[in-house]
Amino acid sequence: MGTQNADDQEVFEIVDFTTASEWECFIAAVVEAVHEWRLSGERQLSPLSKGQLATAKWSERTVEVKFAEFPFKMTHHCIISETVESPPDESEPSTEYETEEETEKWPQALDDIMNRENDFPARAHCLVRWYGLREFVTLSPSNANQPIICPSKSKLLLSSLTIAANNTNCQVPMFVYVLPPSEKMYLGVGLGSGVRTDYDMIHMRHPPRQCTHLSGLLDVFRSKLKCNETSPPVLVSVRFTYILSEWPHTLWTQQPPDFDATLTDVGFSDLGKLPFGALSDPVSELHLSATWPCVSEDVLVDSDVYSDLDPGSAPLWTARLVTNASPPCLLSEYLTEFLHVCRNNQSVTQILGPDFTPEVEDAAEFSSALDRLTEPSVPTLSKIVGRVRPGSKNVKHSSSQPGEMGPISVDILVPILNYLFPDAEGEEQSAPFPSTLSQVPEWTGEDAPAGEHPLKALLSNMKSSGVDGLVWRLAIVLCHVIHSLGGLPAAAHIWHEVVLELRFRWDNAILVPGIGSGSPDLASTLLHQKLQMLNCCIIRRRAREQSLSKSSNDEVDEEDEFYECEEEMEEEEKSNGTRSSWDKPEGRLKRCGKLRLIKTNEQLFVPFTQEPAPMTEDRLEEHADVLLRLGTDTVGSQLRARMMSASLLSDMESFKAANPGAVLEDFVRWYSPRDWIEEESDDPSHPPQGSLSARMQIPGNMWKEVWNSAKPVPARRQKRLFDDTREAEQVLHWLASMGPGGVCGHLQPTILHASLCRLAEERALFSLPAPNSLPQPCHSNTLATVLEMIAQRVVRLSRQPPDSNKYQEVVEQIAEVETCIARAQSVRHKLLGDSSESHTTSKPLEDLVLRLLNSPEVILDGGSRGSAAAVIRKLFQQARRLCVRH
Numbered sequence: 027m028g029t030q031n032a033d034d035q036e037v038f039e040i041v042d043f044t045t046a047s048e049w050e051c052f053i054a055a056v057v058e059a060v061h062e063w064r065l066s067g068e069r070q071l072s073p074l075s076k077g078q079l080a081t082a083k084w085s086e087r088t089v090e091v092k093f094a095e096f097p098f099k100m101t102h103h104c105i106i107s108e109t110v111e112s113p114p115d116e117s118e119p120s121t122e123y124e125t126e127e128e129t130e131k132w133p134q135a136l137d138d139i140m141n142r143e144n145d146f147p148a149r150a151h152c153l154v155r156w157y158g159l160r161e162f163v164t165l166s167p168s169n170a171n172q173p174i175i176c177p178s179k180s181k182l183l184l185s186s187l188t189i190a191a192n193n194t195n196c197q198v199p200m201f202v203y204v205l206p207p208s209e210k211m212y213l214g215v216g217l218g219s220g221v222r223t224d225y226d227m228i229h230m231r232h233p234p235r236q237c238t239h240l241s242g243l244l245d246v247f248r249s250k251l252k253c254n255e256t257s258p259p260v261l262v263s264v265r266f267t268y269i270l271s272e273w274p275h276t277l278w279t280q281q282p283p284d285f286d287a288t289l290t291d292v293g294f295s296d297l298g299k300l301p302f303g304a305l306s307d308p309v310s311e312l313h314l315s316a317t318w319p320c321v322s323e324d325v326l327v328d329s330d331v332y333s334d335l336d337p338g339s340a341p342l343w344t345a346r347l348v349t350n351a352s353p354p355c356l357l358s359e360y361l362t363e364f365l366h367v368c369r370n371n372q373s374v375t376q377i378l379g380p381d382f383t384p385e386v387e388d389a390a391e392f393s394s395a396l397d398r399l400t401e402p403s404v405p406t407l408s409k410i411v412g413r414v415r416p417g418s419k420n421v422k423h424s425s426s427q428p429g430e431m432g433p434i435s436v437d438i439l440v441p442i443l444n445y446l447f448p449d450a451e452g453e454e455q456s457a458p459f460p461s462t463l464s465q466v467p468e469w470t471g472e473d474a475p476a477g478e479h480p481l482k483a484l485l486s487n488m489k490s491s492g493v494d495g496l497v498w499r500l501a502i503v504l505c506h507v508i509h510s511l512g513g514l515p516a517a518a519h520i521w522h523e524v525v526l527e528l529r530f531r532w533d534n535a536i537l538v539p540g541i542g543s544g545s546p547d548l549a550s551t552l553l554h555q556k557l558q559m560l561n562c563c564i565i566r567r568r569a570r571e572q573s574l575s576k577s578s579n580d581e582v583d584e585e586d587e588f589y590e591c592e593e594e595m596e597e598e599e600k601s602n603g604t605r606s607s608w609d610k611p612e613g614r615l616k617r618c619g620k621l622r623l624i625k626t627n628e629q630l631f632v633p634f635t636q637e638p639a640p641m642t643e644d645r646l647e648e649h650a651d652v653l654l655r656l657g658t659d660t661v662g663s664q665l666r667a668r669m670m671s672a673s674l675l676s677d678m679e680s681f682k683a684a685n686p687g688a689v690l691e692d693f694v695r696w697y698s699p700r701d702w703i704e705e706e707s708d709d710p711s712h713p714p715q716g717s718l719s720a721r722m723q724i725p726g727n728m729w730k731e732v733w734n735s736a737k738p739v740p741a742r743r744q745k746r747l748f749d750d751t752r753e754a755e756q757v758l759h760w761l762a763s764m765g766p767g768g769v770c771g772h773l774q775p776t777i778l779h780a781s782l783c784r785l786a787e788e789r790a791l792f793s794l795p796a797p798n799s800l801p802q803p804c805h806s807n808t809l810a811t812v813l814e815m816i817a818q819r820v821v822r823l824s825r826q827p828p829d830s831n832k833y834q835e836v837v838e839q840i841a842e843v844e845t846c847i848a849r850a851q852s853v854r855h856k857l858l859g860d861s862s863e864s865h866t867t868s869k870p871l872e873d874l875v876l877r878l879l880n881s882p883e884v885i886l887d888g889g890s891r892g893s894a895a896a897v898i899r900k901l902f903q904q905a906r907r908l909c910v911r912h
Contacts, residue, residue, distance in 0.1 A: 048094040055091040056190040069134040080147040097168040104161040133218030148883035166203035240328035270312040301356035304848035311348035316340035343886040358841035370767035377518040432519040459540040463492020489824040490779040491554040496540030501773040517766035545640035553772040555642040563754035613740030633684035639748035682738035775824035790850040
């Protein structure tokens with residue numbers, strides 16, 4: 027038994043040598059990625075067309091693989107049009123008549139290398155430029171700061187890729203990224219059809235003398251292939267590339283906006299306009315290439331003593347641009363900083379301190395304007411500029427005023443506020459508001475019908491505010507202030523002053539300019555609606571105060587002003603003479619046609635009525651929410667009916683006061699004629715005959731109940747349906763309780779509206795193509811069409827709750843459009859200058875500008891003797907002279 031237990035123990039101590047090592051796990055991970063990307067088997071792809079490697083769209087798929095806890099990034103690069111592979115057809119076996127040469131096929135990579143149509147791709151991966159590959163796999167460290175420097179490690183990785191390619195029958199070349207990224211050093215291998223291709227590279231600080239001319243390179247090439255004297259001549263392609271990176275300093279004149287100059291020297295024209303353009307040159311380099319494509323070695327002579335390779339004699343001249351990926355642009359910077367402020371939830375007091383506390387702290391104080399008896403710690407605009415009413419003269423203010431405690435000095439603050447409220451300057455206004463507010467500015471461009479803005483149809487549906495109105499100016503001014511005067515604190519200071527100015531205007535019954543007339547426009551932003559509501563309150567307050575200031579003894583004279591026909595006045599006096607003093611009509615506006623009262627057969631008069639209470643969209647939502655919460659039971663329905671019949675009761679009381687002896691039928695004939703069914707009568711002297719409609723005769727009809735409870739009270743003596751004092755105080759509290767972040771949040775649609783109009787002013791918009799990073803329209807590929815798509819999205823966002831993340835995506839798209847236009851302006855300025863040349867001369871250069879922006883590389887018509895080549899040569903000469911001077 028002891029011997030048997032010992033044998034069993036030895037069996038359990040057997041070591042499993044089949045456990046995979048870290049190296050084998052790494053190879054397995056590579057094999058798994060190859061299978062996932064479906065890279066196994068032969069690649070049967072069509073031959074590359076001319077320039078396809080430079081113009082085609084490329085796809086990159088990346089997966090992470092580890093070798094002993096060291097992460098690598100394995101990436102598959104290929105042309106998008108070639109992603110669909112054609113695996114070998116195994117259903118048709120090869121016949122015995124096929125020869126060995128017919129069955130053997132070159133790997134696709136070797137066919138691509140031998141293709142002479144893509145010798146010098148303009149914009150491509152460095153491996154594509156060196157080897158002409160359309161598909162390959164790279165293996166690089168995930169952390170660029172930990173490159174593969176040790177030769178043994180690089181050989182181990184290359185061996186691992188070779189084993190994985192052999193195990194999967196993968197014919198796609200695989201490369202290992204070695205040395206620091208700046209060296210661009212790759213070692214690769216390719217397998218397929220019994221052929222192994224090694225992609226080796228070496229770096230030399232200085233090339234050998236033999237490799238500095240074509241003859242020496244041909245000798246090296248022949249020695250590698252072991253060519254003899256009977257070998258055919260070698261075909262060579264030669265390209266010399268000249269890089270212009272130092273532009274003359276006078277060619278780029280874009281400067282950042284000077285806010286002080288805007289307020290003093292320039293005036294208000296630039297203050298109300300968003301800036302545009304790149305701060306630095308968006309074009310970094312211009313490459314000029316002279317090429318001898320695919321010629322025999324016998325045609326060219328290039329040795330250490332003589333050379334035929336004169337760029338001026340090259341048959342092909344090409345040019346291409348190297349642009350900065352993300353140059354700093356003014357408009358996109360303004361919008362980005364504006365959206366950053368939108369995400370801030372601090373109040374004005376939290377940002378600027380207790381000296382800038384809002385005037386009103388509690389909604390209970392809004393019941394009467396008389397509750398506000400103290401002056402704020404920071405003066406209003408009127409106190410700074412010394413005005414009480416529009417047109418008054420300015421007075422000097424002392425230097426010790428508390429307004430100087432803010433982040434914006436008084437010298438800058440006063441012009442800004444005068445721009446927002448130009449009526450403060452009296453009759454001579456520097457920047458008056460337009461007479462009518464439209465959704466698009468006046469259009470004077472050449473690429474659209476006369477007087478019609480290209481975005482008019484889209485922006486007319488946008489929930490924004492009128493162009494160059496108060497809200498429009500406020501949005502643009504806040505953009506300037508945030509970018510140039512101190513960011514968030516400066517924006518808080520401006521908003522605090524605006525709120526104080528609005529409070530001053532309400533206290534003194536001065537209308538707010540630049541927001542249009544009438545009730546709140548529900549098609550505009552909520553901030554615009556609130557300002558319109560404040561104006562409605564001011565108008566009602568003016569009318570109410572004027573009505574109360576008139577003497578009660580002149581009441582009859584006031585009513586006489588509404589009648590022009592003497593016969594009507596006489597008839598009214600006769601009817602009034604037969605009535606008692608308490609039953610005399612009051613509040614008559616005019617006669618209602620030929621209608622007469624049913625009971626007394628007297629003239630029916632239209633009364634003065636209270637206007638319906640205007641509401642902003644948030645108050646309408648609150649009102650609807652209250653009505654819904656009442657429920658559907660009997661009590662709730664009655665309460666809902668009473669709340670909704672307040673205006674009806676007021677009109678009935680006014681009607682009774684103006685028409686003593688009237689009945690419900692008389693009121694219905696005037697108020698709702700469709701609910702009166704009149705019977706024909708031959709004698710007009712008799713009272714009208716007829717009956718109410720069926721819905722008016724339903725038992726418990728609300729109209730009958732309201733009519734029975736209504737008393738003859740004229741409109742001026744009734745309880746106000748619209749309490750202008752309470753509504754104005756609520757608006758001012760809503761404005762004062764917002765911080766700069768909340769204000770900018772409400773102004774997001776307006777500032778994007780202004781940005782779209784600013785972009786539409788650029789003439790290059792209608793000829794430039796859209797970059798691939800932007801949404802591609804189907805019917806057109808110009809930037810103008812892309813701008814229309816962006817405008818459509820902004821219109822949709824303007825009717826949704828504010829979302830800064832969605833607006834940020836729009837700002838990024840606007841930045842792309844601005845960058846494209848800035849590049850076009852830069853290239854056009856470099857090649858055309860001030861466009862003083864004739865149209866015949868500049869037309870080819872205009873086409874060259876568009877082709878340089880549209881294509882990776884452009885062939886210069888006429889070669890070295892063409893007009894385009896002459897202009898580019900002149901740029902190189904100017905840069906060379908500039909370098910010599912320095």
